[in-house]
Amino acid sequence: MTTTAQYLDEAERFGANNYHPLPVVLERGEGVYVWDVEGRRYLDMLSAYSALNQGHRHPRIVRALVEQAERLTLTSRAFHNDRLGPFLSRLCRLTGFERALPMNTGAEAVETAIKAARKWGQDVRGVPEGDAEIIVFDGNFHGRTTTIISFSSEPLYRKGFGPFTPGFRLVPYGDLQALRGAMSRRTIAVLVEPIQGEAGVVVPPPGFMRAVKALCREHGALLLADEIQTGLGRTGRLFACDWEDVRPDVMIVGKALGGGVYPVSAILADDAVMNVFSPGTHGSTFGGNPLAAAVAMASLDVLVEERLAERAAELGAWFMDELRALESPVVEEVRGRGLLIGVVIRSDAGPARPFCEALMERGILAKETHEQVIRFAPPLVVTREQLQEALPIIAEVLGRPLSPG
Numbered sequence: 001m002t003t004t005a006q007y008l009d010e011a012e013r014f015g016a017n018n019y020h021p022l023p024v025v026l027e028r029g030e031g032v033y034v035w036d037v038e039g040r041r042y043l044d045m046l047s048a049y050s051a052l053n054q055g056h057r058h059p060r061i062v063r064a065l066v067e068q069a070e071r072l073t074l075t076s077r078a079f080h081n082d083r084l085g086p087f088l089s090r091l092c093r094l095t096g097f098e099r100a101l102p103m104n105t106g107a108e109a110v111e112t113a114i115k116a117a118r119k120w121g122q123d124v125r126g127v128p129e130g131d132a133e134i135i136v137f138d139g140n141f142h143g144r145t146t147t148i149i150s151f152s153s154e155p156l157y158r159k160g161f162g163p164f165t166p167g168f169r170l171v172p173y174g175d176l177q178a179l180r181g182a183m184s185r186r187t188i189a190v191l192v193e194p195i196q197g198e199a200g201v202v203v204p205p206p207g208f209m210r211a212v213k214a215l216c217r218e219h220g221a222l223l224l225a226d227e228i229q230t231g232l233g234r235t236g237r238l239f240a241c242d243w244e245d246v247r248p249d250v251m252i253v254g255k256a257l258g259g260g261v262y263p264v265s266a267i268l269a270d271d272a273v274m275n276v277f278s279p280g281t282h283g284s285t286f287g288g289n290p291l292a293a294a295v296a297m298a299s300l301d302v303l304v305e306e307r308l309a310e311r312a313a314e315l316g317a318w319f320m321d322e323l324r325a326l327e328s329p330v331v332e333e334v335r336g337r338g339l340l341i342g343v344v345i346r347s348d349a350g351p352a353r354p355f356c357e358a359l360m361e362r363g364i365l366a367k368e369t370h371e372q373v374i375r376f377a378p379p380l381v382v383t384r385e386q387l388q389e390a391l392p393i394i395a396e397v398l399g400r401p402l403s404p405g
């Protein structure tokens with residue numbers, strides 16, 4: 001048995017069967033590259049679903065992690081720590097929100113946003129508990145907790161996991177008419193991804209987010225933007241909402257906030273919403289711990305100082321053009337923004353999975369999402385040369401070999 005096969009076997013025997021990973025076992029990473037246990041090198045074009053925007057083991061982030069680990073790692077929120085204040089202030093000043101509430105995983109931050117919206121709905125808007133509704137969209141992905149899957153439109157995510165949390169209403173993504181029709185006095189909030197990543201990098205029609213914001217204002221509802229995947233530079237701006245100059249009432253961040261080394265998430269909001277929380281109403285043992293705060297601060301510094309959003313805008317636009325120029329006979333559409341790119345495989349060419357396997361065999365790691373879509377989302381520290389090297393390989397796999405020279 002190969003080394004790889006042994007690791008796969010062990011993980012399959014002792015692990016739960018809740019993932020279907022590509023059969024590659026990684027043991028080292030640096031920048032945009034990872035190496036498997038057989039010594040093969042791969043270009044990482046998934047970036048842990050955008051949790052690795054700063055690349056693998058960014059030296060500055062690792063240094064922050066190690067230095068903090070040698071000083072103080074965990075206090076709980078029963079006490080203050082000397083990293084939390086600086087982190088919150090850095091995050092607020094960068095994003096322009098008055099307050100931040102740190103959590104750990106993305107799903108926890110989404111839950112926090114839902115709790116904030118519900119409490120605001122009752123305390124500020126005066127909507128009775130049983131009436132309050134949050135509008136969400138078909139194809140949404142906001143995490144895996146029981147409340148969050150309660151409003152998933154994906155049967156696989158829900159089947160067998162009920163009873164579900166009430167108080168959510170689904171409308172088609174990108175459909176303003178439907179949204180307008182669904183909004184009422186009961187609507188306390190709209191929860192939306194500015195681009196749906198897990199649904200297959202689904203980009204709404206131009207002006208959508210701006211119109212959603214306007215509808216929210218009209219109905220006195222909060223706009224909750226889930227930018228856990230699209231935020232922190234991925235789409236070519238700090239937030240995908242920035243493309244339409246939309247400022248949500250609650251911004252939800254995660255993934256790249258932890259710089260690829262540690263789970264850190266947060267919600268951002270102004271006093272009017274954040275002040276619904278009082279001591280005891282919400283919390284997390286690990287949320288805002290000094291290790292997380294030190295790592296997140298370094299992650300934000302790298303994002304800003306290495307101009308990762310600008311890089312994503314420039315390289316993403318170019319790379320998307322190059323992918324379209326391949327004119328692959330198996331590709332229906334190339335879509336996305338910045339370095340969040342979806343290549344949609346024509347249904348008559350079969351599912352996307354075998355294409356991802358073929359890419360893997362040739363040293364490129366990408367993962368299919370929702371059967372037909374290959375997501376290309378490399379770390380934002382990637383260079384044009386590194387992407388250039390990937391193009392002939394992608395061309396070959398998509399059935400349109402480039403002539404040499």
Ligand SMILES: *Cc1c(COP(=O)(O)O)cnc(C)c1O
Binds near residue numbers: 049108110143
């Ligand atoms: C990944 C993701 C989440 C969930 O984050 P976890 O850290 O896996 O809990 C929520 N929303 C969006 C848009 C995501 O991409």
